[in-house]
Amino acid sequence: MPSSPQFQQPHNRRQSGPIVQSAASSSSNIAVSDGKLHLQEEDHSNGFNPTSTFAPAWSEFARNVSGEWDGHGADFTKEGYPIELPENVVPEAYREWEVKVFDWQTQCPTLANPDEHILLYKNIELLPTVGCEADAATRYRVIEKNVGGLSNEVFAFAYQSSGCYVSVLPIQDKGTYKLQELEYCLINPQDKESRVRIIQVIRIENEKMMLQNIRVYCENWYGPFRNGDQLGGCAIRDSAFACTAALEASEVVGTWRGLGAVASFRGTQNNVLQELLVNSEQSSMRDESGLVLLPKRLWCSIKESKDGDTCSEVGWLLDHGHAITSRCTFSSTATPKAS
Structure with a gap:
């Protein structure tokens, strides 16, 4: 097992403060020349009372994001259909029973340095097991990410x-086109130890951005960072979700309002990490066009607007009429550049 990073781990992860509705704008001269990131908690039709962020925000972010996040993950097509796991990773007993498997059991050990803008985490997929054998599960794939x-x-x-x-995050340069990941992590405002991560894999070709596929993780916090040494196993609170019922479009269309917050990334700016700062209340109109409806009351989309902007959006319906959404908008001049 690789050794743990040497910087001090943050303590007392859970915070009593509320999650604010937020938005962010971004651009980078090495990826896209102009764009906006957006994260917002919103109510259907009605206004939402704003709350303030805490200071210092990064140290609290480090405390809240760090730890062992275990759960399940699944891949979906761009239309929202679950993708079956490769046959060679499915236990023989399942194949004999003709049981199809769509979910990975996952780990995401995460550690942020509270004193510096450094974050690292691993997406770990475990080979499926029969019965309650999770503690003996074997790692199938480990992808480490550094911020x-x-x-x-x-x-x-x-x-x-x-x-x-x-x-x-850029992931591949195929010459005629590039692939990048837009990763959105949303914390449940009512339960700070429950979160979802929605990753859109975007294909950029001829200055157009198109959704290629989707990956979803539903995770719970199981304790302080241990570099993946300990698995929640049969104590995992959530179950496989890929084939459960998808969200109904009627629950998320219409006019929504919520307070926004902004983080700006401009041109040649070197600081790629920015805090989301409260800005103003924003209103958005959502229709069924382009919506990809997912299980666990989740959705996503990627659309091109009349002015040429491309907007990626994900959302989590928390209760009827109350959701948390996140968007990434790129301008019409946002062309990929060579690394």
Whole structure:
């Protein structure tokens, strides 16, 4: 097992403060020339009373995001259909029973340095097991991600003290087109130890941004950072979700309002990490066009507007008429550039 990072771990992860509705704007001269990231908690039709962020925000973000996050993950097509796991990873007993498997059991050990803008985490997928054998599960794939510092991999990263964040990460350059990930982490305002991460894989070709596929993680916090040494196992509170009922479009269309917060990334700016700062109340109109409806009351979309902007959006319906959404908008001049 790799050794743990040497900087001091944050303590007392849970915070009593509320999650604010927020928005962010971003651009990077090495990825896209102009764009906006947006994270917002909103109410259907009615206004939402604003709340303030805490200070210092990064140290509280480090406390809230750090730890062992275990749960399940699944891949979906761009239309929102679950993708079956490769046959070679499915236990023989399931194949004999003709049981299809769509969910990975996952770990996401996460550690943020409370004193510096450095964050690292791992997406760990475990081979499916039969029965309650999770403690003996074998790792199938481990993907490590680094934000900030000398090992930084992201174009832009906007964070909130609650533990929510949005990141833009390049993953492949195929010559004629490029792939990048837009990762959205949303914390449940009523339960700070429950979160979802929605990753949109975006194909950029001929200055157009198109959704290629979607990955969803539903996770719970199980304790302080241990670099993945301890698995929640059969104590995991959530179950597999990929084939459960998808959200109904009627629950999220219409006019929504919520307080916004902004983090700006401009041109040649070197600081790729920015705090989401409260800005103003914003109103948005959502229709069914382009909505990809997902399980766990989640949705996402990517659309091109009349003025040429491309907007990626994800959302989590918390209660009837109350949701948390996150968006990333790129201008019509946002063309990929060589690394």
